[in-house]
Amino acid sequence: EETLSAVHAFPETLIYTKSFLSFVEKVNEAGKGVVQIDVRGGPEAIGMFQQPDAVRDGIVDMVYTPGSFYGGALPEKDAMVASNLTAVETRENGGIALIDEIHQEKMGLKYLGWFDSGVCYNLWTRNEPTFDADGNLEVEGLKLRGNNVYNAFFTNYLGAQVIDLPTGEVYSALQRGVVDATGWTQIGLIDLKWNEFLNYRIEPCFFSTDLGVIVNNEKWNSLSDEARTILQDVAIQHEKDSVMALRTKRDEDFAALDEAGMTVVSLEGEAKANYLAAARETTWARMKEVMSGQPGGADNYDRLIELFYDLEAAK
Amino acid sequence: MATISGLTLVWIMLSVVLSVVMRNLGLQPFAWLFTSAEYGLLYMTMLGAPWLVREKGHVHIELLTAALPDAPRHLLSRGVAAICVLVCALLAWKGLELVMTNIERGDFDTRAYYYPRWLLTIAFPLSFGLMAVEFSRFVFGQELMHSGEAGIHE
Amino acid sequence: MEWYEALALLLGTIMFLMAVGMPIALAFLAANIVGAWVFMGGERGVTQLLNNGLGSLTKYALMPIPLFLLMGEIFFHTGLGGRMFTAIDKLLGRLAGRLSYVTVLGGTAFSTLSGSSMGSTALLGSLMVPEMSRRGYKSHMSIGPILGTGGLAIIIPPSALAVLLATLAQIDVAALLIAGVVPGLILAGFYIATIWLQTRIDPTAAPAYDVERMSFPAKLGLLLREVVPMVSVMIIIIALMIRGFVTPSEAAAFGALGVLILAALFRCLTWKAMKKSVIGALRVTIMAYLIVFGSATFSQLLAFSGASRGLVNWAISFDLAPLAMLLVMFAVLLLLGMFMEQISIMLLTVPIFFPLAHTLGFDPVWFALIMLLSLEISFTTPPFGLLLFVMKGVAPAGTTMREIYTSAFPFIFCSLLLVTLLIAFPQIALWLPSL
Numbered sequence A: 001e002e003t004l005s006a007v008h009a010f011p012e013t014l015i016y017t018k019s020f021l022s023f024v025e026k027v028n029e030a031g032k033g034v035v036q037i038d039v040r041g042g043p044e045a046i047g048m049f050q051q052p053d054a055v056r057d058g059i060v061d062m063v064y065t066p067g068s069f070y071g072g073a074l075p076e077k078d079a080m081v082a083s084n085l086t087a088v089e090t091r092e093n094g095g096i097a098l099i100d101e102i103h104q105e106k107m108g109l110k111y112l113g114w115f116d117s118g119v120c121y122n123l124w125t126r127n128e129p130t131f132d133a134d135g136n137l138e139v140e141g142l143k144l145r146g147n148n149v150y151n152a153f154f155t156n157y158l159g160a161q162v163i164d165l166p167t168g169e170v171y172s173a174l175q176r177g178v179v180d181a182t183g184w185t186q187i188g189l190i191d192l193k194w195n196e197f198l199n200y201r202i203e204p205c206f207f208s209t210d211l212g213v214i215v216n217n218e219k220w221n222s223l224s225d226e227a228r229t230i231l232q233d234v235a236i237q238h239e240k241d242s243v244m245a246l247r248t249k250r251d252e253d254f255a256a257l258d259e260a261g262m263t264v265v266s267l268e269g270e271a272k273a274n275y276l277a278a279a280r281e282t283t284w285a286r287m288k289e290v291m292s293g294q295p296g297g298a299d300n301y302d303r304l305i306e307l308f309y310d311l312e313a314a315k
Numbered sequence B: 001m002a003t004i005s006g007l008t009l010v011w012i013m014l015s016v017v018l019s020v021v022m023r024n025l026g027l028q029p030f031a032w033l034f035t036s037a038e039y040g041l042l043y044m045t046m047l048g049a050p051w052l053v054r055e056k057g058h059v060h061i062e063l064l065t066a067a068l069p070d071a072p073r074h075l076l077s078r079g080v081a082a083i084c085v086l087v088c089a090l091l092a093w094k095g096l097e098l099v100m101t102n103i104e105r106g107d108f109d110t111r112a113y114y115y116p117r118w119l120l121t122i123a124f125p126l127s128f129g130l131m132a133v134e135f136s137r138f139v140f141g142q143e144l145m146h147s148g149e150a151g152i153h154e
Numbered sequence C: 001m002e003w004y005e006a007l008a009l010l011l012g013t014i015m016f017l018m019a020v021g022m023p024i025a026l027a028f029l030a031a032n033i034v035g036a037w038v039f040m041g042g043e044r045g046v047t048q049l050l051n052n053g054l055g056s057l058t059k060y061a062l063m064p065i066p067l068f069l070l071m072g073e074i075f076f077h078t079g080l081g082g083r084m085f086t087a088i089d090k091l092l093g094r095l096a097g098r099l100s101y102v103t104v105l106g107g108t109a110f111s112t113l114s115g116s117s118m119g120s121t122a123l124l125g126s127l128m129v130p131e132m133s134r135r136g137y138k139s140h141m142s143i144g145p146i147l148g149t150g151g152l153a154i155i156i157p158p159s160a161l162a163v164l165l166a167t168l169a170q171i172d173v174a175a176l177l178i179a180g181v182v183p184g185l186i187l188a189g190f191y192i193a194t195i196w197l198q199t200r201i202d203p204t205a206a207p208a209y210d211v212e213r214m215s216f217p218a219k220l221g222l223l224l225r226e227v228v229p230m231v232s233v234m235i236i237i238i239a240l241m242i243r244g245f246v247t248p249s250e251a252a253a254f255g256a257l258g259v260l261i262l263a264a265l266f267r268c269l270t271w272k273a274m275k276k277s278v279i280g281a282l283r284v285t286i287m288a289y290l291i292v293f294g295s296a297t298f299s300q301l302l303a304f305s306g307a308s309r310g311l312v313n314w315a316i317s318f319d320l321a322p323l324a325m326l327l328v329m330f331a332v333l334l335l336l337g338m339f340m341e342q343i344s345i346m347l348l349t350v351p352i353f354f355p356l357a358h359t360l361g362f363d364p365v366w367f368a369l370i371m372l373l374s375l376e377i378s379f380t381t382p383p384f385g386l387l388l389f390v391m392k393g394v395a396p397a398g399t400t401m402r403e404i405y406t407s408a409f410p411f412i413f414c415s416l417l418l419v420t421l422l423i424a425f426p427q428i429a430l431w432l433p434s435l
Ligand code: NA
Pocket: C111, C112, C113, C114, C115, C116, C152, C153, C154, C155, C156, C157, C158, C159
């Protein structure tokens, strides 16, 4: 029996971690006598931002983390950030295979699966958002909390006044009015209790979560064929399962927020198309820029965009 | 280096004040103000640490050293300093390796900007290397790291 | 390796190295090298240790500490502090141990705005301890209350740690914050009682010098001239935070700036004082941060090796009555708190303790408050409580660790007393949020 050690980027209580732990459970069930995953913990075991290096260096065999935590080494993760598809379609069309290939090449990592996909981001505000004559969102005077995932979009397109804050400081910043708007995934707002201060959700949603399982390549190659098959099969199944599970969770969260008085405001028509276009294009531009500075350059750029974005669906 | 460390502290204060003032004037604070303050914490600590070794500012507990007679105490004190030299030398060496890896991999720190990681990690070989030198003064030099008084003082 | 072997190896190494007199930060680093070698696969574990250090130091949350220190040092070195305390001395008249009371009251007020106990200890320590020892206070009269009130910062709202705990444990943030108010005030009351007792038991602990009697207008003038300006700096910072102009982390920078401006107005801002202040702030910061550098990885090694989780699971595996179970959890938190960093402890124990607390029928808010108190206590518990080392850094030269330990004890006892009261009368915590 072979064992892989694993850590996860977020605290154990977070929904995404629970999803990963259910994947581990499935592997340990299917892999009895062949392969087991030994979870060593979360950010308390290895720091959140040190985990990608730790799996690269073989200190731990497997990590569950957003690609954005190692975006400096692998700018191609922005293809997933900007994506409007889920792991199900991109597994089928070869998108994930390409991402796996890039991981092997650039970081010596096996990209096992893109979990919890299909969850996108909204802008959430305290005060009722206002629109200009053309229906575009007015951001003047909005104190928007950002981080490096969204800033390419927020600053370059929206021209918003972005205040960088770690997630842990957002609650008290909202409470004191240091910020009055933030981007966040569709789910999780209630867990963070930010809905105590935020009253409006702006549609459409943009971006996608980019959480995935990466495995040290040496370890991966040392596994028996049987073990690799089990891991890969269970991962592909979990890619599907997690999309469904999180959709259910999103609907529950939205219903709970609705009931608590969250108002939904939507951009329409051209304004909506421009908003979505800006979200993906500013992010792609960033991806291209960083890719160009690395060995291999922007060779994969066009293919990534083709595989991870469905332009028809955005209309 | 202690001077740079001190100036970094002043810079941290200024950068925080500046970014808050800009924000409240309705301007977009430069993201590098925020990031430079975070990086500043690392540079300030690492660059100042060797100076603090010389000043005997790294706190230690004098329990055993206070109970021992002079001769064994001197031996123990130099021995402890020697372990410190070893620890620092090892970290300096591994730090240098880390810098090389960062350069080779082209690692970036991705907060607000893509900042070359080696510019941060270079602080390790510098700091621990010099700390090793400073600690070796307490191994071979006249002065001892432990006074032998503290624990029985009062 | 079994969890208890891992635990014994890690704790044994660190305790041995500290006992032989190795600087604390270096002892952590050395123990980390041993641990990284054993649990993280040899040499590359050491590289991981450095990467961890990089991560733990470049955190915005650490920002307030050097800045509060700078604020306190400028206050002291420009002589502003001396003037203010002389004035307070005269105003308070003959009350024995008056500056200790001032420390508790000021510290409690300050705690309400700062969520960082290291920041509070840094500020109060550098503001008060040098002045008080110059005035002949025995060290425990200044160090003890400051260590106590530094810990108050995490239970009296706003408290970043409380918000994080509530988020992790999925309980009502507002309820937990409000629940901290009454216990916080009771604790401050205990501190005042402790000082009163200490001055009664040992009248020489606080200087008994006589102060000239002053007329009321003279007192008023003194108050306006010497005390009000400094107090208004503090009030302005609080106002800035309440109005949302600055976050608590940023407030420290404005505090330092405010004292600088004040010193310039009073014409006591010299280059020499500036330089001394920067050096003073730097000394403590670097010393404390290098310990943070080492202890962050040590915490992670305890978690990664399975030692701390093993301990937690073992402790709760006994089938005990609820109260006994609570005490077991409290003891585990205290033990971990001696070696681990607070946030790591919460990440590790929340997923295990809160479901257990639920099955035992505990109120989650009440339990969270007890958890915060245990973290606060372990922050000042010898031999490794980080606040003790911060205090060692700001205390006058020649202050020994033993003095700091003995100063801390009465105040730790106060916290334990509060925990006992909370267990006996949960309403102390739960009454206010229930309104
Ligand atoms: Na507080």
